[in-house]
Amino acid sequence: MAAVQETIDQVALIDVDQYKYGFETKIEMDKAPKGLSEEIIRFISAKKQEPEWMLEWRLEAYRRWLTLEEPTWARVNYPKIDFNDIYYYAAPKSTPGPTSIDDVDPEILKVYEKLGIPLREQEMLAGVKTSRIAVDAVFDSVSVVTTFKEELKKAGVIFMSISEAIREHPDLVRKYLGSVVPTTDNYYATLNSAVFTDGSFVLVPKGVRCPMELSTYFRINEKNTGQFERTLIIAEEGAYVSYLEGCTAPQRDENQLHAAVVELVALDDAEIKYSTVQNWYPGDKNGKGGIYNFVTKRGDCRGKNSKISWTQVETGSAITWKYPSCILRGDGSRGEFYSIAVSNGHQQIDSGTKMIHLGKNTSSRIISKGIAAGVSQNTYRGQVSTHRRAENARNFTQCDSLLIGDKCGAHTVPYIEARNASAQFEHEATTSKISEDQLFYCLQRGIPEEAAIALIVNGFVKEVIQELPMEFAVEAQKLIGISLEGSVG
């Protein structure tokens, strides 16, 4: 398998401090003053030229947030965050908002080039890639460019930054924003509702199969800024969309905050496939720096026979707190969650999903693979529940953990709640280390230990990798190899 060989090569090439997206770019930024207050929220709202209702919505969330306490139930430890020591808005001076590719600051374009994200449509058409991907590039607090907009428009698909959508399609945004993750949902979601700066908006109209993969690439560049993205994806009756999300940040000694909210709405017979490759800066090998990633992602299978599928590859962030969930409201709807969470160094991951069965004949499937190395802590936390009237709910959950080294921890905390006799839930979890037999087999054939581990790990996560769109699958495989670099010996 070429991909496996590629992983081995990657692992062999890279040094101990392996984060390759850690570069910083000097770009003159337009920033709001540090700290959080109603003034800052008004400032953000004004910068984005938002309508009055949006500002009110934000302020209401902010007032509520002030009354909330930071949750402590997750298995992650970090010093208390000073929410007043963060910049909530930072935009490149040269490119304060979405624009055409020719007007984007060349420095920013260079950043994306370095990251390997294609922003020029013609480059993508030149045959470098086999399939085309429309990209919304979010740089700190603003979306700088969205590609293929015109072509998507012809198909009826709306794909733009959420700031633009608030201005151009206020009714749609107003109808759906906060309808899956209400402003009252949880501490970080409430904070996000108050201060979110950019993200993507997607609407695939009735009966349309989105002609290309959509993707958003998030980059945190500026020091001491928090990134608060907000993404909203709606698939109308019978529509289909596949959406990818990628993230990176520079290597810094301070921790930075990323608190995102993603809402998906699938109407009757619609399908949304949401894939994430999360590769925020994880901190150095001594646990210094890294992104705090507190994310609320939720999909609402609102229509009958709708389907939402989450696939995530989590390799970055110092702390991950993330539970992409599905509310299976429509009869016959289906939710899926495929996850690979790799932790190394001092990373702490507390991630999983929620499958909430409300409609009749709903089904869900959870495949979670956790890999812990170094002195990291890796927790799967998931909930499967049925409503009393949710007849014939089906769930299958499998969460496996692999431990590499004796200083790390792998934990599994599932919550299983059955309230209907016709429910059928199956849950399995295992934790083990890499089989010595398998390792011996590889070593004996002359494969070096680290490469052998990468090979075995790739086998372990294969079920999830297969769910990713092809371009991402290769990328994800490389990432996993890189993340585990230095975990042996």
Next chain:
Amino acid sequence: MNMQTAITMTAAETALVDGYTAQIGELPGEGAVLSARDTLLADLRKQGLPTRRVESWHYTDLRALLRSVPAVDPTAFAQRVDPLVAGSSVLSVLNGKADTKGAPAGVNVRSYAESLVEGVAAADLVERDADDAIGRINGSFVRDGFEIEVAEGTELEQPLELQLVQSAGQSHTRFPVTFGANTKAVVIERHLSVSAAPSLVTTVCDLILDEGAEITWIILQQQGDADSHLAQVNFDLGTNAKLRLFVINAGGKLVRQEVHGVTTGEGSDFKLRGINLLGGETHTDVTFTLGHDVPNTTSTEIIRNVLLGRAKGVFQGQIRVAPDAQKTDAKMACNTLLLSDDADFSAKPELEIFADDVQCGHGATVIDIDATHLFYLRARGIPENKARAMLVNAFVDEIVEELEDEAVIEPLEAIIAAWLETHA
């Protein structure tokens, strides 16, 4: 949790706090014992009963579920019943009053009231952790129980039955039990209720198994439909010690059985087998934690639940593997037959692993009776209700069969059959 401090006390909380003031003069023990009780009660008053916000009580909101506490009833009358297994030695606790007569040879028994009076019990009266509501209530009010020592090398031919019979009111008892090296015994901890009047029973058993001890401990809980039963078993396994713990719940209105253990000796093995027969309005919670603290220890846990009527069932199981506890082998399974749309079951099987060379796993299932199994039996002319009963019986009987000793298996099977007869 500090959030609860400002909340006004519920009827049950008030009854407990006021009850303490009323009883304090007659509770055995002074000095250190008294101050340990005071500390526990002060914590109970300060924190209140746990709510679902307390993670380990997430599915059993004791504050909401324990609506009232029956008054202490000194006039209540209870008497011994025949042992479950003919020929067993019986140590009885009648309405919370322990009778030390009946101990077999090699088993040294004294009443826990004496330990309280002498003050040696003071060291026991502490909380396991900040969420230990059972330890807190029991420790505040404990009046009696048994302190049992099984002498090194003792092998009991017949089971030892600890028979707790309750007719009304409250009883709070403790059982520190030490099994000496290489002892072998079957102990049946049996909870019965002989009246329809509501009662509150709390027990704490602290089991220590020395090197090579092989013990089977069976908890059979058959309290009444109005009773609250809050029980805790703590155990510590020495080198090569083996404990098989059977928990059978077939009664009670509000039941929480906690099992907390640690393996402190290499080569030790623990087995938990649970059968929860839940019908009517019961809320029954089995909460289990096990710390594999040293290398080379093993454990398996199998819990089978049958739910009917409006019953609510909870299983929480947590296996922890300490950083150096390599070669741990731990497997946990929780299988539930949910037979009623009004019943509900919640499970939280947890793994917390800090060592890499381990084999740990857990599985949890919730299903109705398999239609193909039912069809198989129906096709052979067995009426539906009978076929269902057979399948349910087979589901739990598998666990009982593991006891191997027919003398113990038979009466337990009879109890299960009788329960299914009246509830299904």
